[in-house]
Amino acid sequence: MGQRRKVGSTNTPSSQSESADASKVHSRKHNICMVSDFFYPNMGGVESHIYQLSQCLIEKGHKVMYNQSTATTCFHSLPLLRCVFVRERITVVHAHSSFSAMAHDALFHAKTLGLNTVFTDHSLFGFADVSSVLTNKLLTVSLCDTNHIVCVSYTSKENTVLRAALNPEIVSVIPNAVDPTDFTPDPSQRPPDRITIVVISRLVYRKGIDLLGGIIPELCLKHPDLHFLIGGEGPKRLVLEEVREKYQLHDRVRLLGALEHKDVRGVLVQGHIFLNTSLTEAFCMAIVEGASCGLQVVSTRVGGIPEVLPEDLITLCEPTVRSLCAGLEKVIAKQRSGSVPSPTSIHSRVKNLYTWKNVAERTEKVYDRVAGEEVLPLDRRLRRLRSHCGPVAGSLFALFAVLDFLFLLLLRWLAPDRHMDMAVDATGPNGLWKENRKNSDAGC
Amino acid sequence: MEDEAFSNISGKAISLDCQTHSSFCREFTVSSPKMSIGKVMVYTCSVWLLAYAVFFFTENTAVLSSAILITLTGMMLHIHFVKVDHESLLVIGSLGIQVSSSYASGREVTTFIEMSRIKDIVINEAVYLNQIIYYLCVLLKEPSEPNVVSSVVPLFQSSKPRLNCLAKVYESCQEILSKCQ
Secondary structure: OEEEEEEOOOOOHHHHHHHHHHOOOOOOOOEEEEEOOOOOOOOOHHHHHHHHHHHHHHHOOOEEEEEEEOOOOHHHHHHHHHHHHHHOOOOEEEEEOOOOHHHHHHHHHHHHOOOEEEEEEOOOOOOOOHHHHHHHHHHHHHHOOOOEEEEOOHHHHHHHHHHHOOOHHHEEEOOOOOOOOOOOOOHHHOOOOOEEEEEEOOOOHHHOHHHHHHHHHHHHHHOOOEEEEEEOOOOOHHHHHHHHHHOOOOOOEEEEEOOOHHHHHHHHOOOOEEEEOOOOOOOOHHHHHHHHOOOEEEEEOOOOHHHHOOHHHEEEEOOOHHHHHHHHHHHHHHHHHOOOOOHHHHHHHHOOOOOHHHHHHHHHHHHHHHHHOOOOOHHHHHHHHHHHOOHHHHHHHHHHHHHHHHHHHHHHHHOOHHHOOOOOOOOOOOOOHHHHOOOOOOOO | OEEEEEEEOOOOEEEEEEEEEEOOEEEEEEEOOOOOHHHHHHHHHHHHHHHHHHHHHHOOHHHHHHHHHHHHHHHHHHHHHHOEEEEEEEEEOOOEEEEEEEEOOOOEEEEEEEHHHEEEEEEEEEEEOOEEEEEEEEEEEEOOEEEEEEEEEEOOOOOOEOHHHHHHHHHHHHHHHHHOO
């Protein structure tokens, strides 16, 4: 049902001295549990965010463990989650993504268990259709007693605050990051006799693939040396294949299919222009990766995208075929005249904008703040639910909270905490592995 | 030869008996608690009361006799196939590992793993029902591919001792294994 992964780090002398200095600022190390439905092997923005953030936090001496599951509903995950939280001595539960059922479950149970909670929202939502109305209600209930919320951009913060009716003071903005060493420019990979436009995204409606289907024939007619390189997979692949068929563009539009994260750089460096056609986006990692590889970026002006890159590195367009074509034409003309900055100079500007180290430091501050706050006791939690989420949903979820608490009491009686073995830290500050690594290669 | 108080994962007391036959040969025996008379009573009574309730409405005596049969065969099957009295692990350096479990009825199941197939003995953790437990297991390898773990044999499967007990067995097993390598 679940798959767990625990990661630790060996403390080098330098990081020990660092943490000694830092201990004046934040006195204790946290045991953080990251919860999300999304994890390796399907790598996307959320997955790599969790992975990279965890790695950086481990370097800072925190203990991070990760929890993932595919199908859970309300109560039956409590025993297992409680076991994980108790065994690993978790102090902060950090849930990711509002699409993840398990993230909401874990938040709910963690509050029952009296642990501090943090939630990161990775996506934007509308307010109009039925699915977003329901998700927004769930989010309101789930977040109304969560200690702190993290959003990836200011647009996303605004969106989340409105959707979940939150106090903006407990919402922080911490952007995503890219690993600049993974995305370095290499102009020698570019074919000299043509201009290549790279698109890397999932081929779904949200990413504006229909717009792309309109742009391709129009630009290909005007510029005979223009080539498209499209990476990604999804239901909208059909649209692109139809366009390719209809205008006989087989040699100029290449569909690469699903790409692994490590192959993305190899595709990016082959292009001159990176095109993003998303219709909604909280924070676009892809355009940062594109710019980091030294490409000119053309993107739609939606969601949090205008915040991401400085104005001279990105060309923003309205999400229409005409506006995007005009934007692309302008960049193509610049590219031909050679008046664009060199890939290396773009890379050196982007590489310090978004680093995981910075993200980890800011997240750490959130944890420090949260650890000092008290978790609402049951009676106040119920009152908050009732007053915050409307009489019907509030009462319903207050009932759930009470049932969850009773279930927890039952579990504590059936299987007391003292019967659980505390997890042994293999590595990390008090790791056992250092001394007996020699006798056990794969154990403990 | 030592006896110390250990408990299994649900908090029941078990005992671990370590016998050192020679420096290369050690035997560990984990004994589970005996079947409690109270538990037997509860199960028997609940089956009989249920049968009596059915009998009260149907007035068919076959219900009562089948209830008696069910409890008797159930008890026999339980002690023959389910209830393990003690499990032992005999480690003989240079020769191999013998794992045996003896059931409450006296039935004994023994398997032997030769040294050339053993890669290592480790403590691993696993999701077991709704909890996460530590268990001791033997990693096997194929002699043709010495670096690949081909399969895993969990030890003390029915008694499920807690970590402190496992660590003790693990340490002395490693002592023997490291000597003969």
